[in-house]
Amino acid sequence: MTTHARVTPTDDISAERDHLTTSRAALKAMRERAEHLFTTGDQVAGDAYTAEQLGRQMAQRIKELSDDPAVPLFFGKLTMSDLDERWHIGRRHVTDAVGEPLVLDWRAPMSRRFYQASARDPQDVAVRRRFGWSPAAPGGTTVLTSFEDERLDAGEELGTGSAILTAEIERPRVGPMRDIVATIQPEQDELVRAELEDTICVQGAPGTGKTAVGLHRAAYLVYLHRERLRRAGVMIIGPNRSFLHYISAVLPALGELEVEQTTVAELLDQLPVRAEDGAAAAAVKHDPRMAQVLHRALWSRIARPAGPITVSDGSYRWRVDEGVLRRVVDEVRREQPPYALGRERVRARVVGLLQRQSEARRGDSPPDSWLRKMGKVKAVVELLDHCWPAVTPQQLLADLYTDAERLREAADGLLDEAERESLRWVKPPRSLRTAPWTAADAVLADEIAGLLDRQPGFGHIVIDEAQDLSPMQARALARRSAHGSLTVLGDLAQGTTPWAARDWRDMLGHLGRPDGRIVPLSTGFRVPEAVVALANRLLPALDVAVPPARSLRRDGSLEVTESADVVTAARAALEREGSVGVIAADAAVPAVLAALREAGLDPSELDGDGRLTVVPATMVKGLEYDHVVVLEPAAIVAAEPRGLHRLYVALTRAVTSLIVLHTDPLPEPLRS
Numbered sequence: 020m021t022t023h024a025r026v027t028p029t030d031d032i033s034a035e036r037d038h039l040t041t042s043r044a045a046l047k048a049m050r051e052r053a054e055h056l057f058t059t060g061d062q063v064a065g066d067a068y069t070a071e072q073l074g075r076q077m078a079q080r081i082k083e084l085s086d087d088p089a090v091p092l093f094f095g096k097l098t099m100s101d102l103d104e105r106w107h108i109g110r111r112h113v114t115d116a117v118g119e120p121l122v123l124d125w126r127a128p129m130s131r132r133f134y135q136a137s138a139r140d141p142q143d144v145a146v147r148r149r150f151g152w153s154p155a156a157p158g159g160t161t162v163l164t165s166f167e168d169e170r171l172d173a174g175e176e177l178g179t180g181s182a183i184l185t186a187e188i189e190r191p192r193v194g195p196m197r198d199i200v201a202t203i204q205p206e207q208d209e210l211v212r213a214e215l216e217d218t219i220c221v222q223g224a225p226g227t228g229k230t231a232v233g234l235h236r237a238a239y240l241v242y243l244h245r246e247r248l249r250r251a252g253v254m255i256i257g258p259n260r261s262f263l264h265y266i267s268a269v270l271p272a273l274g275e276l277e278v279e280q281t282t283v284a285e286l287l288d289q290l291p292v293r294a295e296d297g298a299a300a301a302a303v304k305h306d307p308r309m310a311q312v313l314h315r316a317l318w319s320r321i322a323r324p325a326g327p328i329t330v331s332d333g334s335y336r337w338r339v340d341e342g343v344l345r346r347v348v349d350e351v352r353r354e355q356p357p358y359a360l361g362r363e364r365v366r367a368r369v370v371g372l373l374q375r376q377s378e379a380r381r382g383d384s385p386p387d388s389w390l391r392k393m394g395k396v397k398a399v400v401e402l403l404d405h406c407w408p409a410v411t412p413q414q415l416l417a418d419l420y421t422d423a424e425r426l427r428e429a430a431d432g433l434l435d436e437a438e439r440e441s442l443r444w445v446k447p448p449r450s451l452r453t454a455p456w457t458a459a460d461a462v463l464a465d466e467i468a469g470l471l472d473r474q475p476g477f478g479h480i481v482i483d484e485a486q487d488l489s490p491m492q493a494r495a496l497a498r499r500s501a502h503g504s505l506t507v508l509g510d511l512a513q514g515t516t517p518w519a520a521r522d523w524r525d526m527l528g529h530l531g532r533p534d535g536r537i538v539p540l541s542t543g544f545r546v547p548e549a550v551v552a553l554a555n556r557l558l559p560a561l562d563v564a565v566p567p568a569r570s571l572r573r574d575g576s577l578e579v580t581e582s583a584d585v586v587t588a589a590r591a592a593l594e595r596e597g598s599v600g601v602i603a604a605d606a607a608v609p610a611v612l613a614a615l616r617e618a619g620l621d622p623s624e625l626d627g628d629g630r631l632t633v634v635p636a637t638m639v640k641g642l643e644y645d646h647v648v649v650l651e652p653a654a655i656v657a658a659e660p661r662g663l664h665r666l667y668v669a670l671t672r673a674v675t676s677l678i679v680l681h682t683d684p685l686p687e688p689l690r691s
């Protein structure tokens with residue numbers, strides 16, 4: 020394999036710049052056409068609803084066609100073996116006035132070769148060209164400065180030796196996360212382009228591009244199945260709002276504006292969270308046994324009819340015998356509908372029995388209004404309230420937390436006495452509204468809602484940091500993807516919740532996809548090798564079977580210093596290019612902020628846009644900074660039961676340099 024890039028001949032670059040000018044003009048023309056259609060659209064649409072739909076789609080289309088001069092319109096080019104065929108690859112399709120493509124969308128089938136062709140398997144590609152662009156100043160324009168060719172037909176291939184890939188990976192990380200379309204690697208591309216029906220689970224060390232892969236897969240699927248997924252929806256689930264803020268620009272940059280992003284907590288909205296669980300209660304509530312407890316608790320509410328019912332409709336009296344009613348209830352129970360639907364089914368069947376009697380006596384069918392009235396008469400409602408009582412998620416939970424006998428019955432053989440006791444409300448609340456609901460209760464209430472009724476779902480869900488989901492949270496996502504598929508992303512070594520997964524197969528089971536494909540990613544694009552080596556020393560202590568990370572980055576620096584002088588460390592980092600993140604145990608954050616402010620620095624708290632950010636260790640998952648200062652590792656470890664995992668996360672956030680400051684002894688695995 021040869022690993023040299025060809026020089027950039029000036030005549031070629033000017034031809035490429037001409038192509039850029041032509042493509043920009045064509046994109047402008049496409050946008051103008053769309054705007055023209057938009058302004059005339061209300062004259063062609065038949066009715067108000069169609070006009071509104073059309074209007075919305077066109078407004079969306081215009082947005083998609085906007086041209087950001089800071090973002091390169093194309094980043095690659097394929098010259099096919101048949102040299103007449105040349106394709107520029109970019110973030111979206113651009114066609115000329117007669118519909119001939121000037122730039123191919125990176126998601127088009129043809130573009131796949133840009134990512135997958137190799138010297139061994141050139142796939143009819145003679146030359147793969149990558150373009151280099153100057154970074155645009157804020158509000159400025161990016162300029163095409165260079166390109167790099169691989170003559171695949173002559174056995175030339177740069178692979179990860181590409182200077183353009185290296186420059187992309189090593190560029191300073193200021194601001195939100197960016198897309199990686201120009202440099203998606205073959206193993207990542209396989210995942211991005213997995214079929215919509217496929218659930219995939221990516222186990223990847225820090226910085227291997229899991230988040231990037233998930234976001235690009237969402238964009239790819241929406242492109243390929245636009246109508247279907249527009250109806251069904253695509254959802255990205257992240258660990259917290261700061262993370263979602265960090266990744267929020269990626270999909271819009273790829274022209275995808277309709278993909279929603281949220282956290283599990285925000286998705287589960289059955290009750291207002293106003294309290295926190297103790298460790299014991301939280302452990303029980305997130306345990307998958309609770310699914311059975313709740314199922315039993317709900318279905319045990321069904322009772323046998325206590326006698327016949329007699330109903331009068333004003334003219335006649337009708338009677339349904341106890342045995343008949345019993346058969347109706349038994350039959351519906353055997354059909355196992357969602358619980359709330361079951362109640363309605365019993366009602367409908369009892370009314371059906373009354374209807375048949377009425378028909379026999381009167382000789383014709385009673386009107387609909389009669390049927391509706393019969394469904395609501397006192398005797399029928401009393402029967403339902405006795406045999407199949409309506410219940411809300413909050414009521415069911417409150418009953419379990421306050422009625423020891425009910426809980427004992429529902430949890431018989433599942434929870435021991437101490438576990439049941441941990442669930443009890445010490446002081447029964449005055450009302451359900453003001454009850455001390457916790458985040459775990461919201462998960463349980465959602466489980467109950469899922470037993471009561473069918474829940475709407477999504478066509479595809481991308482779950483990031485999935486190792487942290489509890490089995491019960493995973494079930495909530497499984498319910499929302501019953502007719503869709505999942506991209507599950509995570510790293511068992513970064514699991515920090517008490518219920519964090521230790522095995523992906525188990526997690527996939529809870530997510531309702533026991534056969535999902537588990538794929539490893541092991542090449543790191545973020546963390547320099549020296550830093551990875553330090554973090555890898557923690558792995559044996561983390562008790563999870565994951566392959567150690569391998570870094571593409573030979574640059575970067577690591578310093579471990581016995582000092583508490585965060586001000587000097589931050590100041591030195593600020594003298595270099597890029598973002599600076601100071602990561603400290605949560606409790607230490609206010610003091611660190613105060614010290615930095617007192618020294619005249621201008622630190623922002625999380626979500627701020629400044630160059631220097633102070634981040635609590637529990638919020639740093641998924642984020643990255645050019646220069647990271649990790650303060651007092653022992654304090655980060657001591658702050659929580661899975662503190663070593665948290666430290667592993669903190670140590671793997673650096674793109675260029677990591678400084679570890681400590682005055683307490685380092686945690687054992689880090690001592691040299």
Ligand SMILES: Nc1ncnc2c1ncn2[C@@H]1O[C@H](COP(=O)(O)OP(=O)(O)OP(=O)(O)O)[C@@H](O)[C@H]1O
Nearest residue numbers: 199202203204225226227228229230231544545641
């Ligand atoms: N093919 C690529 N080309 C260029 N940059 C890449 C590529 N893949 C990943 N990166 C960059 O590497 C960094 C890490 O990627 P990402 O955050 O997706 O990794 P991750 O596996 O989710 O990490 P973590 O587990 O630490 O959250 C990001 O800055 C991303 O843009």
